[in-house]
Amino acid sequence: MTQADIILSARGLSKRFAGLIAVKDVDLDVRRGSIHAMIGPNGAGKTTCFNLLTKFLQPSAGTITLNGRDITSMAASDIARLGMVRSFQISAVFPRLTVLENVRVALQRRRGDNFDFWRSQTVLNQFDDEALRRIEEVGLSDFVDETAGELSYGRKRALEIATTLALEPEMLLLDEPMAGMAQEDVERISALIRRISANRTILMVEHNLSVVANLSDTITVLARGQVLAEGDYETVSKDQRVIDAYIGAGHD
């Protein structure tokens, strides 16, 4: 594995909250073009780790590099500009904006940091065609003018993915994309993730190992803030420590 194959890498990543070490000395390498899953039982530090990687939290120690560039002390909004965009555990849409407007907010980023408060928002109509195409991709064409807050949970998730994809990110970080979903939705979103993974790297946090079994190339198992095991599903699911710490509890 050469350096160029690694898109995102963390070394010695740690996060201390008052009196609690949530993430301890985590090393992580995400291969370019792969689907990488980070799993672990509740409280394993998955989400904290995720927030550290996206800079929504500042690590107490360690370094993070994206495409060989040190991003450890960058602001969260700057990370997005480097082509790494995250989703949220609670579906992150703009509830009072329409589906079209939601996607357009992402497309609008291309205008740069534009504070043009004197111009009519009709200049944003230039993004309509592309926004509609993104919306169609995730199967929401019938809801274009609906306000996002009124969509069903699964559709909000789809909208969130459409919005994220509108930024054409090189790398996507998904925080429990399937949490709280009915089985049919899980399959739909799984298919969607596989489809959008072409030419992209995806790092996802999941609670449930079975969900990521067929989806991911590499699985990192976290427990008590530390990396317990890493490898493909075959390797990880047979690892005795993983079974003890995690799978054993759920599968027996």
Added chain:
Amino acid sequence: MTDQTLERTGTATGERSMGMPRHHLVIFAGLLMFFLVAPFFLYPVFLMKVLCFALFACAFNLLLGYGGLLSFGHAAYFGGAAYVSAHAAKAWGVTPELSVLLGTGSAALLGLVIGLLAIRRQGIYFAMVTLAFAQMVFFFALQAPFTGGEDGIQAVPRNMLFGIFDIAQDRVFYFFVLAIVFGGLLILYRIIHSPFGQVLKAIRENEPRSISLGYQVNRYKLAVFVMSAALAGTAGATKALVFQLASLTDVHWTMSGEVVLMALIGGMHTVFGPIVGAAVIVTMQNYFAGFGAWVTVLQGTIFVIAVLLFREGVLGVIGRWLKKPM
């Protein structure tokens, strides 16, 4: 695809003219017509007060309704600008349009300083920080040598407009005020419906998500804070010339509270709601003045009713009935 797009935008926003949906244009035209005719039937000073507070409430609501930031210290910009404008007109003999500009500028500057510190906090803490700074402005107004302490700055002259036109008479001065307020309202309208305004709404709706899309939200918040403070200042500066008085009432925390009330009663997610809210509150203060202290009880009652029955405010509810955003 293109046909579909056209059809869709057609249904979504209705017919547009002059860069706004038809019904908004009708509202603006209706308001303008009303205020052009009204001084021939109603007391001009009362109408000017309504106009100034309408602009104040709309400026405040730019921050609350569209930036999602509840400032509890907007009296600082309104009253601060009133003092600056009054002092400039009285001590320096500055023309009215310059007084208003000076007031606006100083409010913007004050907004920049306070905003820089306040936007680092969220929710109730943001409100508390803005309130704390507004209290500092209040004590400054109470203590500073040129503000006249308890008396305020009285007998502020209405100087010649552009140094040429005599507009001192209420009936003439009214149109000066009308022009300023409508100018301010149009600016606010454009800010809300600009690409900048669109990002603002996104930040209001979901700040972490806006960050994850790459927006540097603090810059947007600061920008809108300054804009809101500046236009609140325009309103205060104009008000000082209307009443020929800048007083502690203008910088008192109850003024900050009143403007929150106006925005909420009218509808904080509407463009025109705060105008309605301002009209309701000012009318109550003027025409129920005979009830003395009971006015505040009435105000409180109306507020409670508004919160219980129509949380979206008067125009929020009407907008929902008509299925047209107000």
